[in-house]
Amino acid sequence: MKPWRRGSTESPFGSRTAKRSWNDRPQNKTGLQDMCERAVKTVLISGASIAGPALAFWLARYGIDVTVVEKASSLRGGGYPVDVRGTAIEAVERMGLYAQMRAAHVDTQSIGFVEANGAVVAKIDPEAITGGVRGKDIEIRRGEIATTLYTATKDTTNYKFNDSIDALQEHADGVNVTFVSGETGTYDIVIGADGLHSNTRALVFGHESQFERYIGYCFAGFTIPNTFGLDRGALAYALPGKNAVIYATNDGGPAFAFLVFKYPTSPFRKSLTDADKRDLTARMFEGVNGWIVPQMVGAMRTAKDLFFDSVSQIYMPVWSKGRVVLAGDAAHATSFMSGQGSSMALVGAYVLAGEIATKADYSSAFESYEKLVRPFVEMNQALVDKGKRTMIPDTQEEIDARNEMFRKMAAEAGGKVLEKDSSRLIHSALTLADYG
Ligand SMILES: Cc1cc2nc3c(=O)[nH]c(=O)nc-3n(C[C@H](O)[C@H](O)[C@H](O)COP(=O)(O)OP(=O)(O)OC[C@H]3O[C@@H](n4cnc5c(N)ncnc54)[C@H](O)[C@@H]3O)c2cc1C
Structure with missing residues (x-):
């Protein structure tokens, strides 16, 4: 399959890869062999802000080998304050990071x-x-969330700063990735957590204008x-x-x-x-x-x-294609007028990582992640009208x-x-x- 490079117009993934059910599994393999081969062991995440490091936190905890690539030369701290509330508070509590983030409450x-x-x-x-x-919500600078998550994951995650995905090529056993730096790697799956103007989304799904709701x-x-x-x-x-x-x-x-x-x-x-x-x-x-x-x-x-x-905002008909899935603003930006983007990123990361860890294969994990999170996200996206x-x-x-x-x-x-x-x-x- 031809790799998709930045600047090209053709996707190596073609149209959405059909989801395989258990009954579709190759008949020449035992169920256990097939499951082991399709289970996720290595993940590349693009983006080290909120969704990316939150995913790294959970995936590493489930024993998965995680690399995060971030185009900035270092983690960006500080920045404007954002709110974490509702279900996202529960996600932060489950990480054991609530007290730490609450200490940075604005x-x-x-x-x-x-x-x-x-x-x-x-x-x-x-x-x-x-x-x-x-008394319960956390109002915190965006960069403080990133820093807290990075600190909690830097020993279990391979962070690659000052780099970005240049090309992806999916094959039967994984995704071959070429980075802008010229380095290469192969991963079981790739997660695009690179924000509203996502590079991963552009590479795999097409131009942002198709998905942007201005x-x-x-x-x-x-x-x-x-x-x-x-x-x-x-x-x-x-x-x-x-x-x-x-x-x-x-x-x-x-x-x-x-x-x-x-x-x-x-x-x-x-x-x-x-x-x-x-x-x-x-x-x-x-x-x-x-x-x-x-x-x-x-x-x-x-x-x-x-x-x-x-x-x-970003509205996509589907959040995954083959071995690539999107999370946070890359999948479903809500805009600051909803006040819910960071919370959606934290909740989506918890669910996506949990589904990857507990489903037999990546495609059913992606499917159930989207099924669980999409209705919640869309309700929160609708808050923009009130904003x-x-x-x-x-x-x-x-x-x-x-x-x-x-x-x-x-x-x-x-x-x-x-x-x-x-x-x-x-x-x-x-x-x-x-x-x-
Ligand atoms: C002014 C403002 C106010 C906001 N207020 C709130 C609020 O009150 N409450 C709230 O919940 N949300 C708020 N938000 C939204 C919130 O900041 C986002 O929803 C949230 O940061 C999304 O997190 P994310 O990790 O998905 O993406 P982002 O935070 O956008 O991070 C994406 C990361 O990917 C990196 N990246 C980009 N391109 C590449 C590439 N090619 N390769 C590698 N890495 C790349 C970026 O450098 C960045 O680190 C606000 C946003 C703005 C702009």
Whole structure:
């Protein structure tokens, strides 16, 4: 079979490999021989952020030989805070890492909604809009999760930094992988845990545009000196189709700034330079003089840590093909507007590893992983609609109505009224199996 290389348009996997059932097993082998040959002993994971190291944690615990390849030259710590909640808390507890992650809890106290003159319209508990559970959820920098998982797996996993998969060739006994560095390896299966813009997905399943559901917004994230006296809190200023947010954690470091804006089509449909990203963001906030927006745009222009992306989800008809399977954002990005991407990555990793360890062969493991996790993920992906309404109302009337609702919430119970919608049930809608 011809290998699939980066830049090529043909997949070595052809159309989706038909799943084999026990009855389809080759008749010239005994059932036990067949099972042993198809059981997974070596795994290559692409991506060392959340899904990748979480998979490595469980797979190594089940006695499987794991390699993780990461394109960055080292593990990326720090970064913006994300929430881990619902079923994902159970997954972290089963890893024995809850206390450690909870110790890095950012503990945001409030979200304030400001007007053009900087006056705070309302200040509410974050849980009032996220459906989170104070005292139980973990709000933690993305890089802290990665670091905790890496530390827990570095002695049992072969990490290859500064490298990436260049080509994959599947054959009857495994997948031959050529890395960009020129190194090669053969693995029983390959897991793509390389994020929204997954390399593995592009190599095996095709161009991202086939699977991307563009939510209609882009954002520029960067750090800005915390000259605002903000501590464990966020301030947000909304205009129709736009939102400017600053967010400070508890470490006395710089604040995180986000400029989010509505944009008709994903700008990534064509290639963007760094200057294009900065120009586009500045253009979208041109003429907005309220609050500290001009200062934020100025800081964005020169930020050394600019992170620009579209707000997009990934919907794939199927998460595996042959010996390759996707996990985390690569399979089912939910977007930050759902607040659930990291939790989905942790839960998916637990289930995928457990199914690989307990099913007789990789194809039935992939099948049951998808069957168990997909409905849960899709419920959480749907939370993006609520996130959109709360974060970026489309019109001034909607902004006014939203602010009035927050004002009432803040007045009624000091901003601690927990929303009685279904988000909390959705966060916990999956019960984890016990894989032993
Ligand atoms: C601003 C923002 C706020 C967010 N807020 C929240 C929140 O509140 N709650 C929440 O749950 N989620 C949140 N998320 C989403 C969350 O960060 C992701 O869902 C989560 O990080 C997904 O983890 P992952 O491991 O699947 O992918 P990622 O974290 O995207 O990691 C992918 C990894 O793959 C590596 N990689 C990429 N390409 C290659 C390659 N070619 N070869 C090798 N490695 C490669 C990358 O360097 C990276 O290390 C937020 C996201 C953003 C951007």
